Amino acid sequence: MNILLLGPQGSGKGTQARLLVEKYKFFYFESGGFLRETASKNEELRKSLAAGQLVPDSEMASYVESYLDEKGQYDNIIFDGFPRTLTQYKTLKNWLEDKNVKIDLVIILKIDRQTTIKRLSSRRIDLQSGKIYNLITDPPPTGVDQTKLVQREDDKPDAIEKRLAWYDSLVLPLIDVLRNETKVIEINGERSIEEIQKDLITEIDKLK
Numbered sequence: 001m002n003i004l005l006l007g008p009q010g011s012g013k014g015t016q017a018r019l020l021v022e023k024y025k026f027f028y029f030e031s032g033g034f035l036r037e038t039a040s041k042n043e044e045l046r047k048s049l050a051a052g053q054l055v056p057d058s059e060m061a062s063y064v065e066s067y068l069d070e071k072g073q074y075d076n077i078i079f080d081g082f083p084r085t086l087t088q089y090k091t092l093k094n095w096l097e098d099k100n101v102k103i104d105l106v107i108i109l110k111i112d113r114q115t116t117i118k119r120l121s122s123r124r125i126d127l128q129s130g131k132i133y134n135l136i137t138d139p140p141p142t143g144v145d146q147t148k149l150v151q152r153e154d155d156k157p158d159a160i161e162k163r164l165a166w167y168d169s170l171v172l173p174l175i176d177v178l179r180n181e182t183k184v185i186e187i188n189g190e191r192s193i194e195e196i197q198k199d200l201i202t203e204i205d206k207l208k
């Protein structure tokens with residue numbers, strides 16, 4: 001089973017995906033993390049991410065395909081952050097069809113704009129452990145040195161606005177197309193991590 005996880009930045013996709021990976025042993029493909037890792041060895045990509053630019057569709061598709069080919073992974077994947085455009089989706093769909101698999105479920109985590117802004121501006125990364133915390137919804141446990149927590153450049157106000165604008169102009173039209181092609185469920189992302197996870201498990205188990 002392949003799952004697309006969509007939702008505005010800060011909707012909790014990463015948190016939910018990691019819990020699903022633990023439970024069902026899905027392969028987790030997170031485009032942002034993958035690109036940041038790739039950029040550490042690719043100066044041009046590093047510059048374009050730092051400038052807050054979306055990676056062009058054709059380049060993005062070729063990165064994803066060669067990465068998954070290298071891993072030999074075509075099924076049992078949770079895609080987070082990819083596809084983000086209609087063109088990326090069409091390329092992925094054709095590519096999966098060639099492997100005789102498909103996208104079985106699209107999960108949209110819904111949160112309103114105010115919540116997105118509040119959550120993103122309170123997200124912090126622990127540089128030592130790589131763990132991601134949210135000062136409001138998922139604060140670091142006592143013992144974590146708060147001075148080691150940093151904010152991602154693209155979690156700052158100007159970049160947040162830019163990323164939300166992409167979501168509206170690129171992902172919302174993609175969701176309209178997905179509704180006609182596959183099973184799409186919408187989940188209220190403004191609840192506790194546990195409540196959301198329970199709903200996701202119910203939906204996934206229906207398809208197992």
Ligand code: AMP
Pocket residue numbers: 009031032033035048049052053054055056060081082083084085088154163
């Ligand atoms: P994220 O962590 O998902 O917000 O992604 C971080 C950055 O990686 C984005 O701001 C984009 O520059 C780039 N990126 C991630 N996913 C994609 C994608 N599917 N297409 C193009 N660029 C992407």
